[in-house]
Amino acid sequence: MASSKPETADGYDAEHTIACERTLVTLLRSFGTLKGTLRLIGGLVPRYLTPESPPEVPAHAGTSDVDIVLNLQVLANDDAYADLADQLKNRGFQRHVNNKGNSSSWRWQRRVSEHEVVLVEFLRDADDKLPGGKVASVEGEGVSALAINHAGIVHEWYLEKEITTELLDDGGIATETIRFADVTAFIVLKALAFDDRAENKDAADLVHVLRYAGSINTLAQQFIDRLRANRHRVALDSALSALRRRFCETDGIEAHLRDGPVACAHFAFGRDPALEEERTLEQRYVAGLVGEFIRLIEKALSQAG
Incomplete structure (x- = not known):
């Protein structure tokens, strides 16, 4: 690794x-x-x-x-x-x-x-x-x-x-x-790995699982259940922080311009100037997917609070 x-x-x-x-x-x-x-x-x-x-x-x-x-x-x-x-x-x-x-x-x-x-x-x-x-x-x-x-x-x-x-x-x-x-453990470890070493593959692996391991509602609920069980809370919170930092809109920077969505787009389409439109669409999709995952988790936690 x-x-x-x-x-x-x-x-x-x-x-x-x-x-x-x-x-x-x-x-x-x-x-x-x-x-x-x-x-x-x-x-x-x-x-x-x-x-x-x-x-x-x-x-x-x-x-x-x-x-x-x-x-x-x-x-x-x-x-x-x-x-x-x-x-x-x-x-x-x-x-x-x-x-x-x-x-x-x-x-x-x-x-x-x-x-x-x-x-x-x-x-x-x-x-x-x-x-x-x-x-x-x-x-x-x-x-x-x-x-x-x-x-x-x-x-x-x-x-x-x-x-x-x-x-x-x-x-x-x-x-x-x-x-x-499992899915939650994989999301946690891949989010932390990308946050630590900024490898395109880590971001792409993370998003592939978010895309295809089940509905985003189901995956978010699994994460929420782990948070509520209060086991390995530091790991879960650290992963959420990493996802926000690398994939979400913060400090006035649009989410799709963050390094997470960009890494996914580069992994899928390389850097060929002719594929700029494909990369942009991928960046926006990834930002939306991760953003919805975070939104669902934050909504559930706020309602519980």
């Missing part, structure tokens, strides 16, 4: 997304009995929150990597976790080496073909001892995780789905249960 992502949808393709899914299932095998503690976030999640069903629901752009949130409390109490680095290596995973020649213990990679590699990133919730953006060993040597603010919400707010896919290295076809961020 620390690396720069392609700026437009053209930088992603369906075949690599399938390779990411195959890598995910192979990764689950590496964790054995602990696989139920893993939570998937990031760009692969819309594949499951908004299954392709044209023309109503178009295919999501896809992803270039697999982002996994580890449950430190559970893993720290399991003796098998000390062997995780060896288990990963036995499944063909290697430490990622950056362009400076430095290897990482929180970023791993898996070769899926002669010319294709999938990156896997291990993440954890940030806390007072390890703020967001910092990396620390999880338990013992060999594996680390990057701290992400509020990533821990996915241990409570997640969905499950059985997927069937081909294992890597001709391992046959396997069915596994994956656990991934």
